[in-house]
Amino acid sequence: MTKEDIKILLVDDEKHFVDTLAERLAMRGFAAQVAYDGPEALKAVEQPVDVIVLDLRMPGMDGFEVLRNVKKSNPLVQVIILTGHGGDAEEQTAYRMGAYNFLRKPMDIDELLGSIRLAYRDKLENTMVAVSLAQGGDFESARDILKENKLKDGSD
Amino acid sequence: MNDTLCMARLLASAVHDMRNLLAIVRESAGLAQDIAALVSKQKAAGDGDRLSAGNSRISASLAEVQRAVLQGAALSEAMDYMAHAGGADGRNTAGPCDLARACRSFQLLAARQARAVQIQLSSEATAEPVWTNAPALAVLRSLLEVFDLCAAVGGQVALHIAADRLRKEEGIVIDVRDGSNREMVLAALTGAPMLSSMSPGWRAALTPWRDAGSRYFLSLVACEADSQ
Numbered sequence A: 001m002t003k004e005d006i007k008i009l010l011v012d013d014e015k016h017f018v019d020t021l022a023e024r025l026a027m028r029g030f031a032a033q034v035a036y037d038g039p040e041a042l043k044a045v046e047q048p049v050d051v052i053v054l055d056l057r058m059p060g061m062d063g064f065e066v067l068r069n070v071k072k073s074n075p076l077v078q079v080i081i082l083t084g085h086g087g088d089a090e091e092q093t094a095y096r097m098g099a100y101n102f103l104r105k106p107m108d109i110d111e112l113l114g115s116i117r118l119a120y121r122d123k124l125e126n127t128m129v130a131v132s133l134a135q136g137g138d139f140e141s142a143r144d145i146l147k148e149n150k151l152k153d154g155s156d
Numbered sequence B: 001m002n003d004t005l006c007m008a009r010l011l012a013s014a015v016h017d018m019r020n021l022l023a024i025v026r027e028s029a030g031l032a033q034d035i036a037a038l039v040s041k042q043k044a045a046g047d048g049d050r051l052s053a054g055n056s057r058i059s060a061s062l063a064e065v066q067r068a069v070l071q072g073a074a075l076s077e078a079m080d081y082m083a084h085a086g087g088a089d090g091r092n093t094a095g096p097c098d099l100a101r102a103c104r105s106f107q108l109l110a111a112r113q114a115r116a117v118q119i120q121l122s123s124e125a126t127a128e129p130v131w132t133n134a135p136a137l138a139v140l141r142s143l144l145e146v147f148d149l150c151a152a153v154g155g156q157v158a159l160h161i162a163a164d165r166l167r168k169e170e171g172i173v174i175d176v177r178d179g180s181n182r183e184m185v186l187a188a189l190t191g192a193p194m195l196s197s198m199s200p201g202w203r204a205a206l207t208p209w210r211d212a213g214s215r216y217f218l219s220l221v222a223c224e225a226d227s228q
Helices: A014-029 A038-044 A063-073 A088-096 A109-135 A139-148 B003-043 B050-087 B098-108 B111-116 B136-152 B182-188
Strands: A008-011 A032-035 A053-054 A079-082 A101-104 B120-121 B157-166 B169-176 B202-208 B215-222
Touching: A008 A014, A008 A038, A008 B182, A014 A032, A014 B003, A032 A038, A032 A088, A032 B157, A032 B202, A038 A063, A038 B098, A053 A109, A063 A079, A063 A088, A079 A088, A079 A109, A088 A101, A101 A109, A101 B215, B003 B050, B003 B098, B003 B120, B003 B136, B050 B098, B050 B136, B098 B111, B098 B120, B098 B136, B098 B157, B098 B169, B111 B120, B111 B136, B120 B136, B136 B157, B136 B169, B136 B182, B136 B215, B157 B182, B169 B182
Parallel strands: A008 A032, A008 A053, A053 A079, A079 A101, B120 B157
Antiparallel strands: B157 B169, B169 B215, B202 B215
């Protein structure tokens, strides 16, 4: 498994920021797709995605709504919140909704990469466990694994 | 709306923008560093074409750093304006207030909130001062109240704010320009002529501006304190 295999989606309405971040990730061997708003992000996750780096405040559909939709349709996808906005309440809400990590701008690219790697590793582990449980006929436990990665506030 | 809530909302909006600008500065500077490292490798390898492409990308990144720093400086100035309007220097927070500067500051401070509700906010970048005796913070609060009226009906409109005079009275012209929600915003502003955010002794009112159907005049009038 090489680092290029991680399918990353960057979602932010700050076009220059997200384009530059994608370029810097590419220079480190991580190809990242970008989306500039919520609907574009939801369209992008119709294709396989491993880790989403998601802004919270965006015009129209905000990051929480994107997170809720992603976790509903693709519970194993890991979502890292990266925002310029956010007090403790937003952070708590994001974790409750199933976010993997909550980072604030401006961040260090190596810190972000570290978080992406960890999120991807956890996603792989969760997937492997869910698959092996299902193959062994333990569908209930497999479903629990999926549920754990879904909304944690019961609103799904 | 009280002073604290007004300042908290505008500050949160401004800080969000400031963090985004710092993120752009950090990423652009980081990209320039990354490319510079590559360029020095290419230089050693004698790859002229890639060297030239790398150099122009570094220039573009540094130009973006400069743009973000300038925008951050303007935002800092607006935050400083609001801090002093709120009494940061320990002086009386009463006027005089340059309405042109208040408009520019408000545009910068509320920009992030505006983008969130798809309101395109603009003001005159180099307008002549229009002085009033109204307290600056109360002017910002009135503008935020007008903004809220537009946001409450769904935003999605372009608003231009500019200091002006109507019958020798200083105030702010609110021009509702393009946008898919323009009619709703016009209706909201027409139906809410009185604003409640002024300090005691001042009254803010929104009236149609001359004959122009899409413009309103936010007048700031001294009045008896007990009439509030």
